[in-house]
Amino acid sequence: MKRISGINTPLKGGMAVLKPFDINALSPDGYIFTRWLAALPWWTPLVMLAIIWGYPTIAYAQSGLSIYDAFDALWRWMPFLLVSGFSFNVLISFWTLLIGTVAGVALGLGQISTFGPLRAFSWFITQLFRNSPWLVILFIVLLALPFEFTLFGQTIRVPDWMKGVFGLSLPIMANISEIVRGAVQSVPTAQWEAAESLAFSRRQILWQIILPQCFKRMLPPWMNWYAILTMATPLCSLLGIEEIITLSRQAMESEDNQPELLVPFYGFALLLFFVYCYPIARLTMRLERHYAVKL
Amino acid sequence: MTWTAEKPIVSLKDVRKSFGTLEVLKGVSIDVMKGEVICIIGPSGSGKSTLIRCINGLNDIQGGSIFVQGKEVHATNLDKLELRKKVGMVFQQYNLFPHKTALQNVMMAPLKVLKENKTDVESRARQLIKKVRLEGKEDSYPGELSGGQQQRVAIARSLAMNPEVMLFDEVTAALDPETVKEVLVTIRELAEDGMTCILVTHEMGFAREVADHIYFTDRGVIVEHGPPKTFFDDAQDPRTKEFLGQIL
Numbered sequence: 001m002k003r004i005s006g007i008n009t010p011l012k013g014g015m016a017v018l019k020p021f022d023i024n025a026l027s028p029d030g031y032i033f034t035r036w037l038a039a040l041p042w043w044t045p046l047v048m049l050a051i052i053w054g055y056p057t058i059a060y061a062q063s064g065l066s067i068y069d070a071f072d073a074l075w076r077w078m079p080f081l082l083v084s085g086f087s088f089n090v091l092i093s094f095w096t097l098l099i100g101t102v103a104g105v106a107l108g109l110g111q112i113s114t115f116g117p118l119r120a121f122s123w124f125i126t127q128l129f130r131n132s133p134w135l136v137i138l139f140i141v142l143l144a145l146p147f148e149f150t151l152f153g154q155t156i157r158v159p160d161w162m163k164g165v166f167g168l169s170l171p172i173m174a175n176i177s178e179i180v181r182g183a184v185q186s187v188p189t190a191q192w193e194a195a196e197s198l199a200f201s202r203r204q205i206l207w208q209i210i211l212p213q214c215f216k217r218m219l220p221p222w223m224n225w226y227a228i229l230t231m232a233t234p235l236c237s238l239l240g241i242e243e244i245i246t247l248s249r250q251a252m253e254s255e256d257n258q259p260e261l262l263v264p265f266y267g268f269a270l271l272l273f274f275v276y277c278y279p280i281a282r283l284t285m286r287l288e289r290h291y292a293v294k295l
Numbered sequence: 296m297t298w299t300a301e302k303p304i305v306s307l308k309d310v311r312k313s314f315g316t317l318e319v320l321k322g323v324s325i326d327v328m329k330g331e332v333i334c335i336i337g338p339s340g341s342g343k344s345t346l347i348r349c350i351n352g353l354n355d356i357q358g359g360s361i362f363v364q365g366k367e368v369h370a371t372n373l374d375k376l377e378l379r380k381k382v383g384m385v386f387q388q389y390n391l392f393p394h395k396t397a398l399q400n401v402m403m404a405p406l407k408v409l410k411e412n413k414t415d416v417e418s419r420a421r422q423l424i425k426k427v428r429l430e431g432k433e434d435s436y437p438g439e440l441s442g443g444q445q446q447r448v449a450i451a452r453s454l455a456m457n458p459e460v461m462l463f464d465e466v467t468a469a470l471d472p473e474t475v476k477e478v479l480v481t482i483r484e485l486a487e488d489g490m491t492c493i494l495v496t497h498e499m500g501f502a503r504e505v506a507d508h509i510y511f512t513d514r515g516v517i518v519e520h521g522p523p524k525t526f527f528d529d530a531q532d533p534r535t536k537e538f539l540g541q542i543l
């Protein structure tokens with residue numbers, strides 16, 4: 001295939017289709033977690049259940065609290081853990097995804113701006129938050145963000161969970177920024193030139209021709225980050241935010257901190273995360289395979 | 296300077312273009328009158344694509360000047376978008392928008408760039424699709440069309456802007472021999488309708504048949520030019536003779 005002048009990368013094949021979106025170019029293996037999760041068999045939760053059930057039976061066979069007592073306690077706490085705890089994790093994950101996506105798209109577009117300083121700034125912010133430990137970011141946000149601020153004479157309290165959302169949004173934003181940049185750059189330059197010669201402006205080309213083409217490409221990596229982010233929400237328990245891990249701990253405390261409770265309670269949390277994230281991971285990998293073949 | 300039809304619609308004077316230290320165009324001058332069809336031929340790497348990409352401002356130039364309808368293409372105050380509304384371009388690789396159907400590909404620029412009324416644009420687009428003999432393919436996506444069909448959609452897409460000049464850069468080079476003809480037929484009809492066309496092509500038979508004037512480039516200069524008959528039958532320069540000898 002001939003080289004089209006003005007384009008450094010030779011085009012593959014005759015058609016102006018997308019080059020494969022190489023997520024590996026962006027990080028060592030962007031899907032490492034999701035791929036692993038999606039590869040687990042559907043009966044994994046049953047095994048987990050068996051372990052959660054069996055472990056106290058074996059480990060604490062001699063102790064005072066029987067396994068039935070432990071599960072009785074879990075049973076009593078379950079609705080509370082689910083409704084007040086896990087659904088709060090889900091809420092945090094939604095807000096984080098929303099804020100992270102909006103900010104990440106803006107930052108990603110900044111990374112491909114024609115204005116040099118904005119491009120450099122966006123690149124720097126992206127690198128900074130992609131490569132910093134999440135927990136550190138979380139603590140900085142918690143301590144640096146004011147707990148209340150005044151807007152139009154009204155004092156608004158920033159709840160701690162919102163700070164957790166902001167903290168988690170930053171690394172998500174940075175990773176979405178890279179997804180957007182990578183996706184836009186995966187579209188052959190020939191598409192830009194074709195649009196340019198039809199008198200489209202740069203803004204029109206980006207929004208009406210380039211981004212719609214890579215929307216499907218961005219979907220799987222975006223979902224991948226949602227799964228990773230959901231799994232990371234228990235980090236918020238370190239900030240004292242009342243999500244499932246914090247509440248599980250409190251529940252066990254009120255059950256006299258019996259060590260037999262540890263595995264059933266935390267195992268239950270693990271099970272919930274699995275049940276929630278597993279379908280997302282499966283769908284992500286399916287879409288990824290699908291779009292890798294066909295646009 | 297106002298442009299009148301007696302003056303060339305496209306005029307290149309001593310155009311120089313370098314990529315870094317590589318000088319690709321070393322002073323090229325071409326005049327094209329309205330309604331004329333000119334073909335640019337020459338060996339690979341001689342700067343043909345670079346040349347026609349300069350005409351609609353896809354490439355910048357380092358020396359000389361290019362005027363299209365009296366407007367200087369590389370003047371700093373030129374509105375590039377206005378220029379590109381007048382100059383259509385068709386590429387070797389078609390470059391259709393893969394997420395849009397054939398009809399949408401044709402309609403997009405008039406709708407979004409010229410901000411024309413949708414019913415008008417649609418009826419014009421359907422006519423153009425008919426003109427390039429693709430009736431029934433309006434709702435197909437580029438991926439579902441053959442190379443030749445895609446290329447004809449690309450031509451229709453350019454024509455939908457009602458350009459004054461059409462640039463064709465080896466538009467049949469990526470096609471199977473059987474589909475080359477259907478695209479050439481479309482271009483010939485365009486030329487017969489009086490469209491000003493600047494074509495880079497390797498199809499010598501076609502060039503001879505449709506061109507009013509042939510330019511032969513080698514290593515960034517125009518070695519020889521003339522009407523097809525003189526050019527093909529009575530080439531003077533040894534480089535032209537050698538090239539024609541290889542290709543015919």
Ligand SMILES: Nc1ncnc2c1ncn2[C@@H]1O[C@H](COP(=O)(O)OP(=O)(O)OP(=O)(O)O)[C@@H](O)[C@H]1O
Binds near residue numbers: 005006314
């Ligand atoms: N964007 C670019 N950057 C650097 N060099 C370039 C660029 N585009 C073209 N060139 C070089 O300029 C020269 C002329 O290229 P051009 O594509 O204009 O040739 P061509 O006559 O169209 O050839 P072909 O028949 O193969 O299409 C080549 O040596 C090419 O490598």
Ligand SMILES: [Mg+2]
Binds near residue numbers: 005343344464
């Ligand atoms: Mg070329």
